[in-house]
Amino acid sequence: PRQLGVAFFCLFYTEDGCPKFTHLSMSSALVGTDLKVKLMLYTRQNPNCAETLNSTLSEYLNVSKKIIFIVHGYRFTGSPPGWMHDLVQYLLSVDDTNVIVVDWNKGATTLIYHNAARNTRKVAEFLKKLVDQMLVNGASLDSLYMIGISLGAHISGFVGQMYHGKLGRITGLDPAGPLFNGKPPDERLDPSDAQFVDVIHSDIDGLGYREALGDIDFYPNGGTDQPGCTKNIFSGSKYFKCDHQRSVFLFLSSLKKSCPVTAYPCRSYRDYRKGLCASCEDFQPMPCPVPGYYADKWKSFLKKKNSSVTKAYFDTADKDPFCIYHYFVDVVTWNKNTRKGFLTIKLTDQAGNTSESKINHEAATFQQYSQVSLLARFDQDLEKVTKIALAFSTGAIIGPKYKLRILHFRLRSITNPKRYVDITPQSCATRYHRGRTVYRGCQLLS
Numbered sequence: 001p002r003q004l005g006v007a008f009f010c011l012f013y014t015e016d017g018c019p020k021f022t023h024l025s026m027s028s029a030l031v032g033t034d035l036k037v038k039l040m041l042y043t044r045q046n047p048n049c050a051e052t053l054n055s056t057l058s059e060y061l062n063v064s065k066k067i068i069f070i071v072h073g074y075r076f077t078g079s080p081p082g083w084m085h086d087l088v089q090y091l092l093s094v095d096d097t098n099v100i101v102v103d104w105n106k107g108a109t110t111l112i113y114h115n116a117a118r119n120t121r122k123v124a125e126f127l128k129k130l131v132d133q134m135l136v137n138g139a140s141l142d143s144l145y146m147i148g149i150s151l152g153a154h155i156s157g158f159v160g161q162m163y164h165g166k167l168g169r170i171t172g173l174d175p176a177g178p179l180f181n182g183k184p185p186d187e188r189l190d191p192s193d194a195q196f197v198d199v200i201h202s203d204i205d206g207l208g209y210r211e212a213l214g215d216i217d218f219y220p221n222g223g224t225d226q227p228g229c230t231k232n233i234f235s236g237s238k239y240f241k242c243d244h245q246r247s248v249f250l251f252l253s254s255l256k257k258s259c260p261v262t263a264y265p266c267r268s269y270r271d272y273r274k275g276l277c278a279s280c281e282d283f284q285p286m287p288c289p290v291p292g293y294y295a296d297k298w299k300s301f302l303k304k305k306n307s308s309v310t311k312a313y314f315d316t317a318d319k320d321p322f323c324i325y326h327y328f329v330d331v332v333t334w335n336k337n338t339r340k341g342f343l344t345i346k347l348t349d350q351a352g353n354t355s356e357s358k359i360n361h362e363a364a365t366f367q368q369y370s371q372v373s374l375l376a377r378f379d380q381d382l383e384k385v386t387k388i389a390l391a392f393s394t395g396a397i398i399g400p401k402y403k404l405r406i407l408h409f410r411l412r413s414i415t416n417p418k419r420y421v422d423i424t425p426q427s428c429a430t431r432y433h434r435g436r437t438v439y440r441g442c443q444l445l446s
Contacts, residue, residue, distance in 0.1 A: 018049035022105040024078025033078075035107030035119045037126045042088050042099045053100065053130065063139035066097040066168075069127065071104075073150025073176060074116045078109035081149075083248050090255035094293065102127065108151070117179045120151050124158035131159070141166045142195070149173045149248055150207065153189050153199070154180060160193030161186060169296055172199040174208040174247035181209060189213045196303075198295040200250055202226055203243035215302045216310045218291040220250055220322075222269035228318030250322060254292020259323035259381075260415065262288045263312035272313040273361040275328060275375035278414050288312075317379040325381045325415045329359070329374045332408035333366040339404050340365050341394040345376055348387040355380040363395060366404060381415065 019040055024033065040050035043060045051060050068091055072081050084101060091099050107119040131144065144167050148156035153172030160167045172189050180188045190213065191197050197214035204210040204223035221227060229242035254261065265288070266277035280288035289298040289312055302310060316322035329345060340363045346356045357376040364372050388411065392404040 019052045021080040021084060021101065021103050023080055024105055024109045026077055028078045029076060029109050029111050032110045032112065032115060033106040035104065035122055037123060038103040039130065040101040040103060042092060042101070044092055044096055047089065047092050050101065061098055063134055063137050066095060066143045066145060067134065067139060068097055068099045069102055069146045070099065071102045071146060071148045071152030071155050073108065073152045074113060075105050075108040078105065080105070083245070083252065086252055087248070090252060094255055113178060117151060117176070120155045121158055123155050124162065127159050128162050142168045145169045147171045147173065148175070150176045150244065157189030157193040165192045165194060167194040169196045170194040171251070172197070172213055173251055174200060174202045174244050175213055177204070177207060177209040191215050196296050196299045200247040200291055202247040202250070207240070207244040212311055216289060216295060216298065216312060218263050219269060219311060219313050220246065220291070220316050222313065227316060249320060250316070251292045253321050254290065254294060256321065258321040261290055261314060261316070261323060262415070263291050263314040264288055265310050265312045269313050273375060275373055278326065278328065278375060315377050324377045324379060327376045327378065328412040328414060329376050330408070330410040330412070331366065331372045331374070331406060332369060334368055334405050334407040335366065336368055338365060338367050339402055341392055343374065344391040344393070346389040347378065347382050347385050349382040350384045350386050353380065353382060355382055369407070371408070
């Protein structure tokens with residue numbers, strides 16, 4: 001047990017005596033709230049009933065273990081974050097650690113976003129008092145890890161600045177953009193704020209920060225328009241927060257380890273979608289980096305790179321676990337005239353399961369005897385593919401239909417490169433080369 005000389009405010013308890021996250025209403029947002037910070041500690045010894053950290057002895061805090069802070073962001077309605085409980089539980093499931101929820105809902109709940117943003121420095125100063133006491137009691141800056149969401153990402157950065165970048169790690173989950181875009185490094189999260197800074201950007205055209213802020217910055221689906229999020233402005237709060245919160249759910253998915261999510265460092269999302277960045281040779285003997293909790297496994301490699309930041313891109317499905325499996329599609333056509341359009345590929349396995357990929361990020365140009373390599377993404381990893389169906393479209397609603405005559409077709413798995421693809425097509429002559437199925441003489445109709 002360690003004594004913490006830190007004041008606390010505004011305690012709320014459930015019927016069983018456990019402190020709970022501050023619950024406010026829209027009426028509180030209308031009048032605004034004064035800043036009050038509450039700190040709640042969870043460990044494997046008290047996973048379901050937090051201990052409020054204050055000036056009394058802590059029964060559960062063990063400063064010899066990793067200490068993780070979760071710092072939320074702007075709360076427009078005052079309600080508690082719906083994902084907070086799951087995040088705490090999954091962190092404790094993968095690591096015997098201290099998890100501290102930083103509840104600054106009073107101060108974050110207001111209709112005036114500027115007021116909440118202004119409180120970020122004050123929250124950081126409050127947290128520094130706690131960290132100072134922890135250091136006195138034997139904690140190490142190396143073991144401190146801050147997970148900041150939206151405005152919480154910049155709060156984490158401000159804490160890191162106060163310790164001159166010696167904090168162990170900061171993860172920024174869609175750091176807030178409004179009032180922070182274009183600001184100098186000392187006024188926002190920055191790679192120098194911790195020994196390792198990783199960021200997931202999921203709403204760069206809305207509430208999030210567009211530019212890179214860490215040692216590695218992940219941009220799921222290019223950082224905009226997350227699959228499964230409504231594009232209808234009449235959908236209420238979901239329209240505004242779904243893309244922004246997707247970063248949190250992607251981080252949660254990384255803790256579950258339910259499927260591999262690989263990110264590919266690349267100059268741009270467009271180059272990634274064109275298949276120009278699917279190689280992980282630069283990371284050998286490591287694979288390409290993964291976003292989320294385990295991103296720090298690439299810390300030493302990224303720190304050795306000449307570039308101060310690395311952008312990495314990946315696509316996701318529309319719901320948890322968000323997995324996408326990548327394949328290269330190599331196509332050689334024998335049409336005399338150039339054809340420009342899109343391919344849709346549908347795979348079927350022995351059990352009749354299907355998975356479809358519509359390669360439609362931009363039209364591909366098919367010229368006679370020239371190979372075109374496309375990156376296809378499937379939301380299922382079908383192990384024993386028995387059938388493949390393809391469709392070609394020019395993308396035009398009106399106009400003539402064209403045939404795309406295939407001279408050579410090859411499907412290569414990137415996610416599982418050693419896996420053999422065994423397909424029995426009906427309209428194509430087939431030959432096999434080094435475990436890959438190669439098609440000749442297929443005809444695709446638009």
